[in-house]
Amino acid sequence: MKRNLLNQPIFRLMVPPIYGIMMYLLILMINNDLEQLSETILNDELMLCAVLAFLTSESVRFVIVLVERRLQENLRKTGSIVMLFGVSLLTGAVVNFFAVDAYFRYFEDYQYFSSYSNTLYTIVITYSVSAMLYTLFFLSIHLLSIKNESELKKEDLKRQNLEHQLEIFNNEINPDLLFQSLETLISLVHHNLDKAEDFVDRLAIVYRYILDNRKKEVVALDDELRAAKNLIYLFKEKFPEQLSLEIKNEKFGIGKYMVPNTLPMVLDCMINGSIISPWQPMNIVIDCGGEDDYLVIQHKENDKLSNNKYIKNRYQNLHEAFAFFTDKPVIQIKAYGDAFIKLPLLDIKENV
Structure with missing residues (x-):
């Protein structure tokens, strides 16, 4: 008893x-x-x-x-x-x-x-x-x-x-990104070796970041922003004039944390899930000073006709990963022709 x-x-x-x-x-x-x-x-x-x-x-x-x-x-x-x-x-x-x-x-x-x-x-x-x-x-x-x-x-x-x-979320490595990067690399090797070497270095940085943070629960927002910039660099080789990234209010992200690989994953899903062309460029804006301690990612809505189940699963894993640390939900909305993803910023004291 x-x-x-x-x-x-x-x-x-x-x-x-x-x-x-x-x-x-x-x-x-x-x-x-x-x-x-x-x-x-x-x-x-x-x-x-x-x-x-x-x-x-x-x-x-x-x-x-x-x-x-x-x-x-x-x-x-x-x-x-x-x-x-x-x-x-x-x-x-x-x-x-x-x-x-x-x-x-x-x-x-x-x-x-x-x-x-x-x-x-x-x-x-x-x-x-x-x-x-x-x-x-x-x-x-x-x-x-x-x-x-x-x-x-x-x-x-x-x-x-x-x-x-x-x-699962932290250990996830997108094979499509690797294949797309290798295709871009093959193209660069034939006409610009210096740029190809730089591309390989950036690709290594992206994957090293993913692998180095697989066992971490949270990482600094600054690290996530750097990883996002490196990923955009890789995609800009494929869309040199059609893709851009703007980061606002970085100072508000000082001392804030996120689940590892969040921003690279979200940007990867946004880019691969959207139609990008010279007539329909993709301008991504990341605002670190959103209301209620949210980081807001915004771009013009231009989704591909076919729904990618893999992208949906990755977003679902993202929701569940953040639910482990905070009661604030990951918010996905579409309004006035724009798509928004709001990610809750984590305080280190929430995870001690």
């Missing part, structure tokens, strides 16, 4: 005497004999009530221990609860009957059962009801504990799932 309140030594020693006094007063009220309180404060009847309270609580607790060990998870069933109440009632009645009978026979020297039977029955009924109340108290604690454990398990499973999603 788990160490709940009913099994605490202090509870077992301190509560029965107090409860016994309450039962003594209750019995006096039943017998309409409250004037007896003025005669003495500590009399034999009061001591008897305290002892009976202790015997009742310990005997019923013993029954609860046995039943809980035997039934375990089945104790939550209605039939088991009814059975426990019945056994507790019977145990309380039997223990109190023999205890009170012994008191009257051996301490009060009563010779005939009929001379104290009414008092005995009153005490037995009163303490039998108290045994059921004790059982009810236990069941309240027990069922509440089960509910709390269930909620904790759900939260733990949710946390593990979020950790798994975060790991």
